[in-house]
Amino acid sequence: MKTLKYFLAAVLAVTLSVTASAQTNTNAKAVTVKTEQIKVSGNCESCKARIEKAAKVEGVTRTDWNMKTKMLTLVYNPSKVKTDDVQKKIAAVGHDTQKYKANDKVYASLPGCCKYR
Numbered sequence: 014m015k016t017l018k019y020f021l022a023a024v025l026a027v028t029l030s031v032t033a034s035a036q037t038n039t040n041a042k043a044v045t046v047k048t049e050q051i052k053v054s055g056n057c058e059s060c061k062a063r064i065e066k067a068a069k070v071e072g073v074t075r076t077d078w079n080m081k082t083k084m085l086t087l088v089y090n091p092s093k094v095k096t097d098d099v100q101k102k103i104a105a106v107g108h109d110t111q112k113y114k115a116n117d118k119v120y121a122s123l124p125g126c127c128k129y130r
Contacts, residue, residue: 045090046088046089046090047088047089047091049086049087051087051099051100051110051111052110053078053084053085053108054109054130055078055083055127056126056127056128057080059126061078063108063127064078067103068099070094070099070102072090072094073089073090075087075088085103097112100113104116107120107122109130
């Protein structure tokens with residue numbers, strides 16, 4: 014009978030700790046996510062892959078560059094990254110953005126199909 018009481022007490026303790034842990038997680042601070050569109054110059058699938066890869070920095074959860082509209086959809090956490098930082102990364106790989114122009118030497122090294130100037 015004593016062992017049954019100890020067993021039930023142990024089960025109750027485990028249940029309460031799991032419930033308390035679950036409540037702690039549900040009360041966690043919500044992450045703010047922002048979606049923004051940025052104009053980025055480019056032409057082809059290679060450009061798309063290069064632009065999206067450059068834009069995937071810490072704090073960015075999704076990138077999608079549209080070849081027809083030349084618009085990059087960026088989903089990010091503004092407390093971790095600024096869009097200026099992302100645009101600088103994209104310009105660093107050879108693609109002009111709304112605010113930053115790619116270095117001429119880097120642009121010149123792009124494949125012919127990627128030249129947009």
